[in-house]
Amino acid sequence: MVMTTELPYHVPVMREEVLALMNPQPGGIMLDCTLGGGGHAALLAERLVPGGKLIGLDQDPEALTEAGTTLASFGDAIILRQARFDSLSTVLDDLDIEAVDGILFDLGVSSYQLDTPDRGFSFKDPEAPLDMRMNPAGGGLTAADLLNTLTERELSTMIRENSDEHWAARIARFAAERRVETPYRTVGQLIETVHAAMPARARPEDKHAATRTFQALRIAVNDELTILGHALESAADRLAKGGTLIVLSYHSLEDRIVKQLFAHRSGHGPGDLIYGKPPPASVELLTRKPVEPAASEVAANPRARSARLRAVRKL
Numbered sequence: 001m002v003m004t005t006e007l008p009y010h011v012p013v014m015r016e017e018v019l020a021l022m023n024p025q026p027g028g029i030m031l032d033c034t035l036g037g038g039g040h041a042a043l044l045a046e047r048l049v050p051g052g053k054l055i056g057l058d059q060d061p062e063a064l065t066e067a068g069t070t071l072a073s074f075g076d077a078i079i080l081r082q083a084r085f086d087s088l089s090t091v092l093d094d095l096d097i098e099a100v101d102g103i104l105f106d107l108g109v110s111s112y113q114l115d116t117p118d119r120g121f122s123f124k125d126p127e128a129p130l131d132m133r134m135n136p137a138g139g140g141l142t143a144a145d146l147l148n149t150l151t152e153r154e155l156s157t158m159i160r161e162n163s164d165e166h167w168a169a170r171i172a173r174f175a176a177e178r179r180v181e182t183p184y185r186t187v188g189q190l191i192e193t194v195h196a197a198m199p200a201r202a203r204p205e206d207k208h209a210a211t212r213t214f215q216a217l218r219i220a221v222n223d224e225l226t227i228l229g230h231a232l233e234s235a236a237d238r239l240a241k242g243g244t245l246i247v248l249s250y251h252s253l254e255d256r257i258v259k260q261l262f263a264h265r266s267g268h269g270p271g272d273l274i275y276g277k278p279p280p281a282s283v284e285l286l287t288r289k290p291v292e293p294a295a296s297e298v299a300a301n302p303r304a305r306s307a308r309l310r311a312v313r314k315l
């Protein structure tokens with residue numbers, strides 16, 4: 001695929017905070033569940049050698065190619081697999097690894113995915129296909145498929161629940177009307193629909209009017225929230241004693257899932273409503289409140305601004 005700019009593949013977010021909490025040591029084994037361009041993975045790998053291993057997963061084959069290049073100098077200290085992160089236990093079983101010293105999730109999409117118009121994640125090219133699948137070769141419905149096949153009510157619920165978009169019902173109504181004449185195919189069609197459904201005065205000043213609708217579709221296409229819950233359960237199970245699990249999330253729906261699971265596993269209240277009566281605490285909370293990036297990092301990399309970091313240590 002062709003990138004439109006010479007931008008770096010992805011700038012790793014909160015690198016100092018991640019390193020301090022993960023504390024990688026020579027001989028350790030760590031799992032990066034969201035390799036992207038391998039930025040965080042390289043930081044960890046540098047400190048795991050000699051003797052250690054960094055296992056990296058990504059469902060996007062283009063990320064694996066990029067990370068393979070970034071991490072090539074680490075040789076067989078690196079093991080990369082194309083996998084969805086809710087299958088992390090299967091990957092570890094296949095490698096005959098019982099437990100790891102650290103697990104990182106840096107959620108969402110990479111800058112490369114956002115900046116590559118033909119993946120359908122960005123607003124930049126109106127003619128780009130409305131795809132949004134992180135693993136396009138893996139089958140499954142595209143964002144255009146969802147817009148063309150869900151009922152108006154399903155569309156409205158999906159947009160509202162996945163993004164808190166106030167105009168969800170109207171956007172869904174306009175989409176259901178418009179697809180009769182011209183089925184959805186491109187990014188531009190969705191942008192036009194959102195603009196038509198949302199009065200000019202209601203459009204946010206600090207971001208594109210379609211930001212929330214795009215987020216909602218991306219979450220639905222990739223089933224992101226369901227997968228995250230399952231993956232975090234497995235991750236907490238596969239941590240070695242003293243090992244650290246870190247999650248960087250970028251919107252409140254993700255952060256809520258992380259917060260609830262960490263609360264449940266550490267024996268602290270709110271997660272119990274979702275996960276039932278807590279078992280004896282198996283992890284210790286390392287972050288009572290989510291850690292935010294420093295202002296200097298946000299100034300240098302505006303895409304870091306919504307990052308929220310939570311971490312636990314296995315007891």
Ligand SMILES: C[S@@+](CC[C@H](N)C(=O)[O-])C[C@H]1O[C@@H](n2cnc3c(N)ncnc32)[C@H](O)[C@@H]1O
Pocket residue numbers: 010011012013033034035036037038039040041057058059060063083084085086106107108109110111134227
């Ligand atoms: C924010 S980027 C990670 C960037 C990376 N930390 C770095 O430093 O370059 C998120 C990556 O996670 C991948 N991803 C998102 N959801 C996934 C899932 N359920 N399973 C596997 N990979 C996933 C995306 O394809 C993307 O490459």
